[in-house]
Amino acid sequence: MSKITGDAFNVNLLKRIFQYVKPYRGIFIWSVILTILLAIVAPVRPFLIKYTLDNYILKGQYHGLLVMTIVMLVLLVLQSAIQYSHTLLTNTLGQSAIRDLRINVFNHITTLRLKYFDKTPIGQLITRTVSDLETISDIFSEGLIVIIGDILQVIAIIGVMFYADWALTLMVLLPMPLLIIATSIFQRSIKAVFQEVRTEVSNLNTYLQEHITGISIIQYFAREEQEYLKFKKINKRYRDANIRSNWYYSIFFPVVEVISAMCLGLLVWYGAKSILAKPLGVTPGTIAEFILYISMLFKPIRELADKFNTLQMGMVGAERVFRVLDTDERTINKGTYVPEKMEGNISFHKVWFAYNDENYVLKDLSFNVKAGQTVAMxxxxxxxxxxxxxxxxxxxxxxxxEIKIDGVNIQEYELSYLRTSIATVLQDVFLFSDTIFNNITLNNPQITMDEVVDAAVKVGAHDFIERLPGGYQYNVMERGATLSAGQAQLISFIRALVYNPSILVLDEATSSVDTETEILIQTAIDKLMKGRTSIVIAHRLSTIQKADQIIVLDKGEIMETGNHQELLKLDGYYKRLYDLQFHSEGIAK
Incomplete structure (x- = not known):
């Protein structure tokens, strides 16, 4: 992975970026050809104006003037067509490459382990996938290719100027070292500011994403004013960074204009002196030609620093994006085992697990679940x-x-097969801003409407879905905001069932619903667990009394195992939990 330096011409980084240009090689080649053509065509018009002034206007030859005017109009149209094609192709190239890169980044992010998201703000990933990628597209539309074109144009103009009058050219270019020094200072100064701007954009996105997502908590605890003040500080830092970048521009561009005026003044002084001293030397046409050349020369030079920094911002964005792509925190999918059907025998053997590789949350965990059994934790x-x-x-x-299913280590299973064979219903239900049907199928074309309706009927959710506007095509909005907690939970349960899993996992699946909905779900659960290995996690012990096996955990260790009656007879940890819970419920009643 490339170290983040912000260098505008990090060759290794440019190679990686241009890997995404390969599929669009034809567009790239034409962009380069048009760039060269623009550099060649640019100096021609001032030369034609000089020729017209000296040979036709001053001599009163109106026919020749008309011919040259038509030639210059044709040239102008041609130059405009080339410029249009160049802009269109470079932008198409940039957006096409970024489209592929964005897809690659999104695909990579979706394969990362949950451990990565535990320590990476979602807003930061949004910045990488959206605004940082846009700065990379500028490398093509406003950066590298355009910079090369400007440099070629400057070289071509200076070459023609020397050909026209080398002494006058040297006089005109006398202030150029001042411009080079000013550009160098500007480029170094603006570099740090641009990096600061990108950092503040990331901070802003992270803050907005977290606090808009958690808006209910802010309002529940009346924290609007405090969060508003905190946001003002973050926004102020972003504003200040942008103002500093504008401040450098407000100094640099007037400096360029002053130097340009100096060149023009030297041109007028030296040219007029030469005409007066030696009328046949520097001609009025040459003076007019050089005035146009100075304008054409300083325009790309003035913009070169800006485009160079656009390139630099693109490189910084690219380094950030490739840092995400270079993240190796992915679940390694080397497994190839895909049986015709998973039976559902589960075996944990001396399993140790820690989220941070140090503090173990599971310690020497060993237990077995036979296919078709229900185990509760x-x-x-x-x-x-x-x-x-x-x-x-x-x-x-x-x-x-080691963890095995049907006697095979889970790492030997093909990953997508393993996960689709284990359907999980979580306590915290997540629904996308989409239709109920798409939230259930997750856009899997192999799942039909009949299968969805059948699962909904079994769960007991069909009637309430049909009462919604549009039925299964009803849009639930982000996170299921338009549904009750119980309705959202029922939909998540249907989602698990339509995939016809071999193993069903219910992680506190009924803890956030009302009693009536819980009874509805529990009835469906009893039917659907039959013939399917099921793992149930529940705080309410009343929901797991029918389990074939109950595993009692404490601080990552198994304290007791057995069915409900066996554990009550042990008069141990489970009995204390049971008595405490039912005593509390009795008090609540």
Whole structure:
């Protein structure tokens, strides 16, 4: 991975960027050809004006003037057509390459382990995928190709100027070292500011994403004023960074104009002196030609610093984006085992697991679940129940031990097969801003409407869905905001069922619904668990009394195992949990 330096011509980084240009090689080649043509055509018009002035206007030859006027109009149209094509192609090239890169970045992000998202703000990833990628597209539309074109144009103009009058050219270029010094100072100064701007954009996006997502918490605790003040500080830093960048521009551009005026003054002084001293030397046409050349010369030079910094911002954006792409925190999918059907025998053997590789949340965990059985996991918050489910799905990798399904290590299964064979219903239901049907199928074309309706009927959700405007085509809005918690939970349960899993996982699946909805779900659960291996995690012990096996966890260790009656007879940890819960419920009643 490239170290972030902000160097505008980091060759290795440019090579990586141009890997995405390869599919559009034809567009790139034509962009380069048009860039060269623009550099060649640019000096021609001033030369024609000089020739027309000296040979036709001053001599009163109106026919020749008419011919040259037509020639210059044709040239202008040709130059405009080339410029139009050049702008269109460079922008098409940039947007096409960025489209492919953005798809690549999104695809890579979706394969990263949950551990990566535990420590990376979502707003930062949004910045990488959106605004940082846009700065890379500027490398093509406003950066590298355009810079090369401007440099070629400057070289061509200076070459023609020397050909026209080398002494006059030297006089005109006397202030150029001042421009080079000013450009160098400007480029170094603006570089640090641009990096600061990109950092503040990332901070702004992160803050907005987190606080808009958590707006209900802010309002519940009346924190609007405090969060408003905090946002003002972040926004002020972003504004100040932009003002500093504008400040450098406000100094640089007037300096360029002053130097340009100096060149023009030297041209007029030296040219007039030469005409008066030697009328046949420098002609009025030459003076007019050089005035146009000075304008054409300083325009790309003035813009060169700006475009150079556009290129630099693109490189900074590219380094940030490739840092994400170079992240190796992905679940390694080397497994190839895809049986015709997974039976659902689960075996944990001496499993140790830690989120940070140091503090183990699961310690020497060993248990077996036979196909078709229902096993329940109980314990206090932080006991390791959800962690057990996370490692079964390979969302996190274990440090020691072995997990097998049907006698095969889970790492030997093809990853997508493993995860689609284990359907999970979580306590915190997430619904996308989409239709109910698409939220259930997750846009899987192999799942039909009949299958969705059948699963909804089994769960008992069909009637309420049909009452919604549009039925299964009803848009639930972001995070299911237009549905109750119970309705959202029912939809997530249908989502799990339509994939016809071999293993069903219910992680606190009924804890956020009302009693009536819980009874509805529990009835469906009893039917659907039959013949399917099921793992149930629940705080309410009343929901797991029919389980074939109950595993009692505490601080990542198995304290007791057995069915409900066996554990009550032990008069141990489970019995204390049971008595405490039902005593509390009795008080509540």
């Amino acid at each position: 109980v314990g206090a918050t932080g006991a390791g129940k959800s962690s057990t489910i996370n490692i079964l799905n390979r969302f996190y990798e274990i440090q020691k031990g």
